[in-house]
Amino acid sequence: MNKNKRSLNFSEREQIGVVSAVDTAKVLITVENKALMPSISVGHLIAIQGRIITEFLIGIVDKVTRTLDERLLSDDISDDGSLPVQETQKDLIRVILIGTYRSVEGSESNTFKRGADTFPQVERACYLFESNNLQLFMNLLSSKVPVNERLILGKFIADEEAIAIANGDKFFQRHAAILGSTGSGKSWTAALILEKAARLTYSNLIVFDMHGEYKPLCEGDSAFAKRFRIAGTADLDSPRDDCIFLPYWLLNRDEMLAMILDRSDDNAPNQTTRFTEHVKKLKKDTLQRLSKQDELNTFTVDSPIYYDINELMNLLISDDEGKIPGAKMNTEKKGPWNGKLTRFVARLLAKREDRRLGFMFSPPEKTSNFDWLVDFAKSLFETGQDKKGIKIIDFSEVPSDVLPIVTGVLARLIYSIQFWMDNNYRHPLTLVCDEAHLYLPVRDAAEAAEKRALESFERIAKEGRKYGVSLLVISQRPSDVSRTILSQCNNFIILRLTNDQDQSVVKRLIPESMGGVADILSLLDTGEALLLGDSILLPTRIKLDKPSIEPASATKQFWTEWANNENNLDSISDAVSALRKQSR
DSSP: OOOOOOOOOOOOEEEEEEEEEEEEEEEEEEEOGGGGGGGGTOOOEEEOOOOOTTEEEEEEEEEEEEEEEEEOOOOOOTTSSOOEEEEEEEEEEEEEEEEEEEEETTEEEEEEEEEOOSSOTOOEEEEEEEEEHHHHHHHHHHSSSSSEEEEEEEEESOOSEEEEEHHHHHHTTEEEEEETTSSSHHHHHHHHHHHHHHHHTTOEEEESSSSSSGGGGSSTTOEEEEEEEEEGGGGGSSSSTTOOOOGGGGGGGHHHHHHHHOTTTTTTHHHHHHHHHHHHHHHHHHHTTTTTTTHHHHOTTSSOOOOOOOHHHHHHHHHHHHHEEEESTOOOETTTTTSSHHHHHHHHHHHHOGGGGGGSSSSOOGGSSSTHHHHHHHHHHOSSSSSSSEEEETTTTTTTHHHHHHHHHHHHHHHHHHHHHHHGGGOOOEEEEEEEGGBBBBBGGOHHHHHHHHHHHHHHHHGGOOOEEEEHHHSOOOBBBBBHHHTTTOOEEEEOOHHHHHHHHHHHHSSSGGGGGGGGGOOOOTTTTEEEEOOOOOOEEEEEOSSOOOOOOOOOHHHHHHHHOOOTTTTHHHHHHHHHHTTO
């Protein structure tokens, strides 16, 4: 039995009008109670009397119009020849049907379900949600989410006393997106969700932090996250405990070639062939040396097995300079690969000697140990009461040209481990993709390296739910993010969006019937959002709670700073030094 004993009870004063037209998704209401017209705006809730007294169809206002018409008062022509007319006012409201409420349904009371079981009939009474009814209905929505599945995000704009609660299971398991322009509160929203998740004993989220914004969540006595950094140039000689290295041998063949191969080179097929053959041989040599017979029987060139990059270079150079016996005695001629790998070798050498890529090509000696990968994966997957299940990975020092490859390798590695894990031991995990437009672009605009990353993330978007891996995509430019990934998201927290292209993308992602509500995206205040999707019964506008620890993403107060704070020129020398060292 539902615990909510009180039912919706509308008075004549709250009757706003009657149904005048109905189509498959929207209802047109003629407003008869003119006194209530100023109280109505887009986003307000309307109750329409159903087939029986205990049933109401619930809708959300999509459009409000008022027109003035002239009506002929009499057929008689006045003495001056004019026709007597009077201005009349016609008020209409367009409503999107979103659900059905029943005060009694079988053994339950006060039930609400998404979708309308029937369409309203013309002339049915329509009521505006106000005060007690509004609060009762909002509390009903919140009570529908089991206590242990509640993700509390803020308050409903329509009723600031009612808590906006999403279903945490549905929010994460079916992928989600936080979208909004710069300064709208995206990082704030993400920090709030991470804070709520951290209160769960065995939460398991990995944040791809592009600008180091989430560092405050890992500092101080109230820290609830553990921070890692992709190693920078200053970490190569004496790496600290929080440094992450992604050695080159973790990259599969296509990822490595995306970094090195110039596909416009006439010799690209030859370079691909020799690279593939040598890498496979070197990995085989490693397994034979370590007597790993099980792996030897089934490994492929893409298996994450250590090989020596210097040995690979030597083999490629030997091919490129190789000669074979000539037709005449004691003579030599160019071998089959001679001169065909020169540019490939030069590009590989340039990558290997680039200190910015030291986290990949100059990893510590311990990463060559066969068991290193197990230890590394455990550090990313660990949860528990004495552990921090929220892991923040700082990518801010990764060069932008290889950022897609690096994020893609890490995502693929995490997903692959989860994929191959025994189903009985899979622990759900969410990848939080901050600034997703930087490494998950629209496929048509993606370069070779970006396409490799897209393949990894798009596979997670399509199949991850089956293996306990989900995505939380965060972006200020949804128009620049992969359509495949966004289309797989079933939950959206949409903050202020001012760009027409971004608004258009969002409108295509949400149900067509909600298009009118989405028109307010450019008018949302900072910290306000539209919340819609599988995780909440009612698509609605909410005011997000403020996280207890704010990310380091606050916008600088330009005018105030210019008026009050002197520029510290002594910091310039430190900045130039960091620039030269490529390290903070």
